[in-house]
Amino acid sequence: MSVIFKLIKWTFGFVLFVLFIATALSYALYNSTDDLFYDLKSAWRAARIELYNRNYISTITQEEVRHIYQKSCYRKCHGEAAMITAVLSEAGWFQVVERMRIKEGVDISGREADIIIKYLEGTYPTSRSEFSFDTRKKVHQAVWRNDMGANDIYTDVTYATPEYLRSVGALGLIEDYELNKYHVFITGFTVHEGEVPVIDLDKVSQLRSSSGSVRTEAPWKLRFQTADKHHYEAIIRFPKRGSSEIVNPATKWIELELKGVGGSDTVRVFKWELPIVYPAEVVNAPAPVKKSPEKPGEGK
Numbered sequence: 001m002s003v004i005f006k007l008i009k010w011t012f013g014f015v016l017f018v019l020f021i022a023t024a025l026s027y028a029l030y031n032s033t034d035d036l037f038y039d040l041k042s043a044w045r046a047a048r049i050e051l052y053n054r055n056y057i058s059t060i061t062q063e064e065v066r067h068i069y070q071k072s073c074y075r076k077c078h079g080e081a082a083m084i085t086a087v088l089s090e091a092g093w094f095q096v097v098e099r100m101r102i103k104e105g106v107d108i109s110g111r112e113a114d115i116i117i118k119y120l121e122g123t124y125p126t127s128r129s130e131f132s133f134d135t136r137k138k139v140h141q142a143v144w145r146n147d148m149g150a151n152d153i154y155t156d157v158t159y160a161t162p163e164y165l166r167s168v169g170a171l172g173l174i175e176d177y178e179l180n181k182y183h184v185f186i187t188g189f190t191v192h193e194g195e196v197p198v199i200d201l202d203k204v205s206q207l208r209s210s211s212g213s214v215r216t217e218a219p220w221k222l223r224f225q226t227a228d229k230h231h232y233e234a235i236i237r238f239p240k241r242g243s244s245e246i247v248n249p250a251t252k253w254i255e256l257e258l259k260g261v262g263g264s265d266t267v268r269v270f271k272w273e274l275p276i277v278y279p280a281e282v283v284n285a286p287a288p289v290k291k292s293p294e295k296p297g298e299g300k
Helices: 002-029 033-053 062-074 080-085 093-103 110-123 133-143 162-167 172-176
Strands: 144-146 154-159 182-190 205-209 212-215 221-225 231-239 253-259 267-273
Touching: 033 062, 033 110, 062 110, 093 110, 093 133, 093 144, 093 154, 110 133, 133 144, 133 154, 133 162, 144 267, 154 267, 162 172, 182 253, 212 231
Parallel strands: none
Antiparallel strands: 144 154, 154 182, 182 231, 205 212, 205 253, 221 231, 253 267
16 A cells, blocks of 8 residues: 555656646746747647648637638738739639649648638628539539649639639629620639730630630630739630530530640640539529619619
8 A cells, every 4th residue: 555655656746846847948948928828829729720630620710710821821922912902803712722722832731721712702702602612612623724834824714604603603794704605714824923924815725625626706805914913814715606616515525725825835725524513502593683774863
C-alpha cells in the first residue's frame, strides 16, 4: 500500500514539476499571458481546421472561415480594395477561387475553397440566384473549362448555356447574348505579372464538333479589361444554322479552339461532352416569369 501511495505522490510531484517548468518557459518566451493565450487559441483553430479538412467535423465557426480566407487570399495576394472593385463574370467567385487554387497553386483544400467561395459571395455578392451553392457549383463545373497557363497566360472558358446563366441569376443575358441564334462562350485571359495582349478573337477562334466546324460570327466583344491589364474577358459567338447547325441531337462533343493566345504557336482546345448533364433542380425548375416593362408614369 505504501508503494502505491509513494507512486501516486511521485506522479503528482512530477506533474507539478512539469507545470512549473511550462509556466516558467511561458513567462520566459512570452511578454504577457495574452500572447500565450493567443498562441493557444491559434493552435486550437488550426487543429479544428485540419479536422474539418479531414471530414472529422462538419462545421467550423465564422471566425475560422474568415481566418481561412484571410490567410489564403487577403494576406497573400489581394487587399480589400481588390475584392470590392473586382469585375466578375457570371461565374463569379467560383472561377476566381478555382483559378487561384488550381493554376496559382494557392495552398487550400477543396473544402476550404468551398467555404472561401461562400464567404466571398456573402461579403462581396455578384448575383442573385434562386439555386443553392451546391447546385451552382455543379452547373459551373459542367460548363467551365480552363488551361494551366501556356506562355504564362491562363485561359478560362465558360459555355454560356441558358441553364448556366439561369443558375447564376443572369436571366437577362439569355436574350442579350441571343442564345436562340448563337453558341456563346465567355473567355477570360489572365497573367499575374505583365500585361495580357488583347487580340482579335474572331481571327483565332473555331468551334468544332462531331458534326462539323464553324468560325465565329463577328464581332467578338470585350466585356472588360482590368486597369493593370492583367486580365480581360470577352464574348465570342458561333451561329446556329438550321438543319446544318454544328450542334444537333446527334452531336457527341464540341471543342473550342483558340490559336495564338500568348504566342503564335500556341493552340488551346477546350472540350465538352454532349449532352451536358445539369442538376435536376435546374432542369426541372419552372420557367421564369418574364416581367413586362413599365409604362411611363407607372411603377414607384
